[in-house]
Amino acid sequence: xxxxxxxxxxxxxxxxxxxxxxxxxxxxxxxxxxxxxxxxxxxxxxxxxxxxxxxxxxxxxxxxxxxxxxxxxxxxxxxxxxxxxxxxxxxxxxxxxxxxxxxxxxxxxxxxxxxxxxxxxxxxxxxxxxxxxxxxxxxxxxxxxxxxxxxxxxxxxxxxxxxxxxxxxxxxxxxxxxxxxxxxxxxxxx
Numbered sequence: 001x002x003x004x005x006x007x008x009x010x011x012x013x014x015x016x017x018x019x020x021x022x023x024x025x026x027x028x029x030x031x032x033x034x035x036x037x038x039x040x041x042x043x044x045x046x047x048x049x050x051x052x053x054x055x056x057x058x059x060x061x062x063x064x065x066x067x068x069x070x071x072x073x074x075x076x077x078x079x080x081x082x083x084x085x086x087x088x089x090x091x092x093x094x095x096x097x098x099x100x101x102x103x104x105x106x107x108x109x110x111x112x113x114x115x116x117x118x119x120x121x122x123x124x125x126x127x128x129x130x131x132x133x134x135x136x137x138x139x140x141x142x143x144x145x146x147x148x149x150x151x152x153x154x155x156x157x158x159x160x161x162x163x164x165x166x167x168x169x170x171x172x173x174x175x176x177x178x179x180x181x182x183x184x185x186x187x188x189x190x
Contacts, residue, residue, distance in 0.1 A: 028181040030121055038077070038111040038187050042101040046121060046181060048091050054127035056088040058157055059099045061119040061185055065166050066112055077112035078103030079165035083158035088128065114189035121181035122157070124174045 033043045044059050051057075063079040081101040089097040099121075103111050111117070158170040169179070 028121060030119070030181045030183040032183060032185055036185065036187050038113050041103075042081070042111070042185065043098060044101065044119070044121070044183070045096060045098045047095045048097050048123070048180070049095065050091050051123055051125050053125060054090075055123065055125040056090055056128065057097050057099065057121055057123055057180075058086050058088050059101055059119060059121050060086065060157060060169060061101055061117040062163065062167070062169055063112055063165060064116045064118055066115050069165070071164055071166060074165040075112055075115075076107035077110055077115065078106040078108070079112070080104045080117075080163060083163060083170065086157045111187045113187065115187050117185045117187075118169060119183040119185055120169050120179045121183075122172055122177050123180045124172070125176045125178075126174070 028046055028048060031045045036042065042061070046057075048057060059081070060083060061081045063075070063077075066075055066079075069075040082104045084104075085102065087099045087101070089099045091097050101119075103109060157173060163170045172178075
């Protein structure tokens with residue numbers, strides 16, 4: 001099994017991407033926006049095929065161990081992307097998927113200054129469970145559905161208290177979900 005590694009570096013930010021194969025013939029390369037700022041949302045993009053049964057993609061980032069903070073004394077900045085309102089994305093006709101990651105609730109409401117975050121792209125091979133067609137706001141456990149415009153929709157990808165700093169990436173809730181790409185994001189220290 002071959003792994004494709006791709007480095008993305010910009011003048012004002014540092015980001016690397018490591019992609020895992022979708023199949024033996026296709027690998028997913030994740031692109032992280034060039035200018036990173038702790039007070040702004042993060043955008044990632046990649047090219048991917050349509051998934052079966054109206055499947056969708058989503059991304060999550062989690063803070064790697066940061067300074068002297070611990071599980072019992074987490075940092076005041078966001079230790080992950082908001083897993084209670086995660087973008088679900090579907091490929092455009094050209095195969096592009098763009099996802100926005102917002103900081104999780106925290107005292108500062110910002111990413112950690114100089115923080116290094118581990119990220120992953122998840123592929124869910126079926127539509128979000130809803131009484132109507134996608135888009136929908138739930139993963140495979142009972143929550144009210146709330147349709148949002150076409151393209152990307154927010155969804156719950158980790159239950160409250162399922163992820164805690166400094167745990168790694170969360171296990172997916174939806175059955176059959178696979179991590180199809182990994183990447184690292186380093187926010188500026190100043």
